[in-house]
Amino acid sequence: MARTRKRDLTVEEQLARGPLDLPFLMLVVMLTVIGVIMVFSASYPTAINEGKSATNYFVRQAGFGAAGLAVMYFISKINYQRFRWMSVGVLAVSILLLVAVLIPGIHTERDDGVRRWIAVPGIGTFQPSEIAKVGVIMYFSARLSKRGSEKPPRISRRSRWKGPYYLLKHAGFFELVPYGAILLVIVLLMRLEPHMSGTILILAGAAAVLFAAGIHMGWFVAGGGLLLILLLGMMAGYQSTRILVWRDPWDYYATGESYQIIQSLYTIGSGGLLGVGLGKGRQKFLFLPEPENDFIFPVICEELGLVGACVILFLFALLVLRGYWIAIHARDRFGALLTVGVTTLLAVQVVLNVAVVTNLLPTTGISLPFFSYGGTALMIQLAEMGMVLSVSRQIPAAKQG
C-alpha cells in the first residue's frame, strides 16, 4: 500500500508524525541499558548457584530490553488518540486477567500460596497487575479528559433524597462513582492474590490522574484518610512484625526476620562514596536475597557507590521531570493526564523501591523500573514510555517569535 501523502492526512494524523521527545527517549534508553548491565552484574552469582549459565538472566533481560525498546517505538508511532477507545479494552482485559489469576491452574504454583503471576509459554511469567496499572491510567485519563460533558444523574425535585443529592452533586460525588467502582473491584481482586505493593501503585497512578484532572482536594484527603485507617487495621495482623522489623531491624536479625533488610543495608553501606567497582560486589553472593530483582538497587550502591547511586537517581528524576514537561506541553487534556499518570507511577515506583531497600519504609515487594529482572514487567514499562513518547509527538511546535 502506498504511503498516504502528507497533505491528505488530517491534522491529527499529521501531528502524530511529529518528532519524538529526544531527551525523554535518551533517558529511557540509557536507563534500560544501564539496567540490563546491572542485571548481569547482580544476577550471575544467583545464576551460577542455580546451576545455570552466568549470563542466563542477562541474556534474557537483554532480549526483553531490546524487544521492549522496539515495542516502545511501535507504540510511540500510534496516534495516542486511539488509546481513548483502546483504554476500555485494556481495562476490561486487565480485570479479566485479575480474575483469571485467582483461578487454580492459571496462576503459577508457589509455596507461599500467593497468586500474582500467570505463566505465558515462551515468555515467562507476568503480573496482571502490571497491565491493570496501564489500563486504569488509560481509562481514567480518557474519561476524565471529557469531564465537562458528563451529566450527573437526575433526581425528582420532590424526592426526599433531594437534600443529600444536592450535597453530593455539589461535592462532585456522582462524577467519581465509576472511578471508585473500578478501583474497588481492582483492589478487592488484588486483595485476594494478595498483592499489596501492586495495589498501592495502581492507587497511586489512579490518584495522580484524578488529582491532575482537577477532582476536588477533599476527596484525596478523605481517600488518604481511609487508606491510612485500612493500613493501620492491616498492621494489627502479620504486618505488625514487618513494622517492628522496620523500626529496629538489628533486634530481629537473630530471628532471621530482618535478614533481608539488614543484608540490604550491609550492601548499600559497603559501597561507600565510589563503590567497590562494577561487578565486584560481594553481597550478591547469596547474602542479599533477590539481588537481581527488588534488591538490585543495593547492588548498584555497593558497586558504584554513592556517586553511582545518585547518578541513577538523577537520571530517574530527569526522566520524571521530562515526563511532566511533556504532560504540560501535551496537545490535549487526555495526553496530559495519560502522561501524568504514567510518569507519576514511574516516580512512585522508583521512590518506593529505594525507600524500601534503604529501610526508609517497611519492606514490600516493589521492583525498580528498568532495572529489576523481569522481562514482561520491563516490556510493559517500555510500552508505557512509548505512550508518553506518542503524546510527545503531538506537542505543537513552539510559536515563532
Place this chain on the structure above:
Amino acid sequence: MKSDKKRQTGRGAANLVILKRTLFLMAVCGVLLFIPLVVRLYQLQIVQHQELESRAIDQQTWDKEVIADRGTIYDANGNVLAMSAEAYYIQLSPHEIEQRQEEYRKQVEEANQAETPEEREALMPKYDEPTNESIAQNLAEMLDLDAESILTRLGRTDSWSEVIKTQVESDQADLVRAYAKENGLSAGIYVLPSSKRYYPYGSLAAQIIGWVNYNDGNRGAYGLEALYDEELSGQTGRIVTAKDGTGKQLLYRYEDYEDAVDGMDLHLTLDATIQSYCERVLSEGIEKFEAQDGGFVLAMDPNTGAILGWANSPSYDLNEPRTISDPNLSAQLQEILSDTTLTDEEKSAQQTNLLYQQWSNKALNQTYEPGSTFKTVVLAAALEEGVVSENDTFTCTGSVMVDGYPQPIRCSDRDGHGTQNLARAVANSCNPAFIAIGQRLGTSTFYDYLEDFGFLSQTGVDLQGEPSAPNYNLIWPRDSFTHVDLAVASFGQRLQVTPLQLITAAAAVINGGHLMQPYVVESITDADGNVVQHTEPTEVRQVISEKTSERCRTILEQVVIPPGTGQQAYVAGYRIGGKTGSSETLEDDHTIVSFLGFAPANDPKVIVLIAYDNPKPTGPNSNYTSGMYYISGGNMAAPQAAELIPDILDYMGVAKQYTDEEKANMDVAVPNVIGMTLEAATTKLTDSGLEVRTVGEGATVTDQTPLTGVAIPGGSEVILYLGEEKPTDRVTVPNVQGMNRDQAEAALANVGLYLKSTGLTVGSDVRAESQAIAAGTEVERGTVVEVHFIQSTASGGAGSGL
C-alpha cells in the same frame, strides 16, 4: 477547524487546574521525593559506611590465623635458651558434630530402607554411631582429659568452637586426627596448629628468660619473654578468603593474604656456661650453708655492664613454670598442704605465693642491706675526694661513739683492730675506721656519691621488675640524712639497695670509675638474621677517676690476701679482689652473707656478687650452722667465689698471673728422669724445685715415683729407683680432715702419698675441709691427694657488717 475551536473554548479554568496540579506533582515526584532518598543513601554509604562494611566483611570472609613463629632466645655463644616448636590444639565444634550425628542417623535410616541386604551393607556407615559419650570417652583417653568435661562441652550444640586442649604434641594430634577421620568427624573435631615453647636448659637463668603463658594467648608472662614479648611474638598473619552466603568458599574470589612475620630473636650477653657456674656455686652454697631463703649470684663484665650470669634461688624449670621443684619451697608446699587449719582458698593462695617466689628475680626485684660490701663504694668516694690516703691510720678500740646516738657502735672485733693503715682497715672491714672515713666525707658529699653511684635511681637494666627509685623508704632522703645515718651508711647498714645496684656501683669503683648501664640483651635480630637492635655499652656517668679506681683495686685485692676478711676467696694466679659482707635483716638470726669479688685485680674482666640468704644457725644467737660454718660473708660467700671466679676466668681464657711467692708454692709437674744417671736426674729434679730420695744402689734411674707428668707441690720428694724394683703394693689413704696443712702433708707423706692443697693455700690458720680421695681408699703409692682447706677461725661475724 471547528472542533479545534470548540476544544479551545473548553479550556480555560479546567486546563489551568491541570497545569497547576501537574506542576505540583512535578515538584513533588520529580524533586522532593528524591531528597530523603539521597539523604538516606548519604547516611548509609558515608556516615555508616565503615560500620556496615566491616559487618558485611565479617560475614563475607573466612578469616584464618597464620601463627607466627616466636623468636628464639640465644645466649652469648648462640646456644638456644628458648625456642618454639610446632604443637597443636584440639577444637571441637559441637554444632557441626551434631550435624554429623544427624547425617549418620539419616544414613542408617536410608540403609534400612534398602531392598537387598547387599545394598544395605553398602549404604550402612562403616563405623559406630559417634555419640557424644563415645566421642568424649575416646578423646579423654587420647588426650588425658576428663571425659565428663568434654561431654559437657559437646552439649553446647550452638557453639562452633570449644578448645579442649592446647599444647598437644604431634603424636597425640595424629591420634585425634585419625580418630576424627575414621568416625566421619573431620568436620567437627579440628586439630589446629599452634606452637609450644621449649627451654632446652630447663631451669637455667629461669628468672631472666621467663616463660610464655599458654592460657594468655602465648604471651610472655615473666622475664625477657614478657619484656620483649612484642619483638619475640612477631606478627600473626591471616588468610582471608571470600565465601558466599551459604558458607561456600569462593576460591576464585581470593581476597587477602597477610604473611605471618616470625618473631625476632634475642641474643643475650648471658653465657650459658658462666650461668651454669653461677648456678652451681649458688646451689652448692645453699646446701652447704643451709641458706633457707636461697640466694643469688650475679656475674657481670665490669667494663661494659653486660650481664654474664645471673642465678637466683629458689628457681624452677621453665618448661614447668607452675611446678615447685626447689627443695626449700617444696618443703614449704608440703607444710601448707598438710596444714589442716587452712581452708582450701588459703592453701591455694599460699601456693600461688610460693610460685611468685620462684618466678621473682630476687637480685632485681628485692632489696637488701648491702652491709660491708658497700664499703667499696665509701672507700672510692673517700679516695676520690682526697679525704683519706693509703698512709692514713685508723685506730679501732672495738667500738665507737657517734654524736646523736646513745650507744656505742661496735666493730666485729670486740677487742679492736688497733692501729691500722687504710688498706688494713678495709681488709679488716673495720667499722670504726669507716665511720671515721664517712665523717671525713660529710653528709652532703657522701649523699652526692650515693646519687652518683646510682643508688637513688634505677640501673636501667633491660629486665622486668626493677623497683622504682628513688624510694625514700629504702634510702634516706637527702634532707633527713643525719650524722648518725652517715655513720651507719658508711659500713652499709640501714639502707636498702638492689643487688644489681650494688654490683653496678662496685663495677664503677673498679673499672676506672664508669657507672655503666647493665644489660642482658646484646642484640635483636629478625628472622633473616638482620640485626634490628644492638645494645652498645652505655656509660651513665663517670663517678671517680681512673687513678682512684686503680687505688681501690689495689686496696680491695688486699682484702682477699690473707689475713684479710676475704682471704678464703684467694686463689693463686687469679688476682681476685673483693669485699665481704654480712647483712642484717629485720628478723632475728636472719643474715644475708655476701661477697663482692672481681678479677684480675689489675684489669678486671669479671665482677661477681654472691649472696646466701638466711643460713640456718644452730640456735638463737648462734653464729654457726650445723655444718660448723661460721655465718659470715668471709666464711661462706668468699670460698664460693674462690670456686666461681677461677672457673669464669679460665673459661674466658684470661691468663694467670703468679707472684713469686705463689710460684714457689705452685705444684710442679714431675719430669721424666728414667734412664738418666742419678746425677743428671737429681740436677733436673732440683732445678724443678723438687727433692730427691733414692732407693737402691745403681747409677741409672730405672723407675720413679711419681711418674712423669704428675703435679705435686714444690719441695716434695721424688723417689728414684736405681735398679731396685718399685713396690707395687697399695696404700690406704688416711683421714686428714680437720688437720692443718703441715699435718695433712705429713700424714700423707707417711704412707707415700702426695698432698695437693686447694682452697685457702696460703696462711696457717686453716683446716682441711674435705679430701678428694676418701679416707680408707686403697691407692697406688705416689698418688696425689687433693685436700681442700678452709679458714678455721671466724673472719668477721654476723651482725658486725663484715
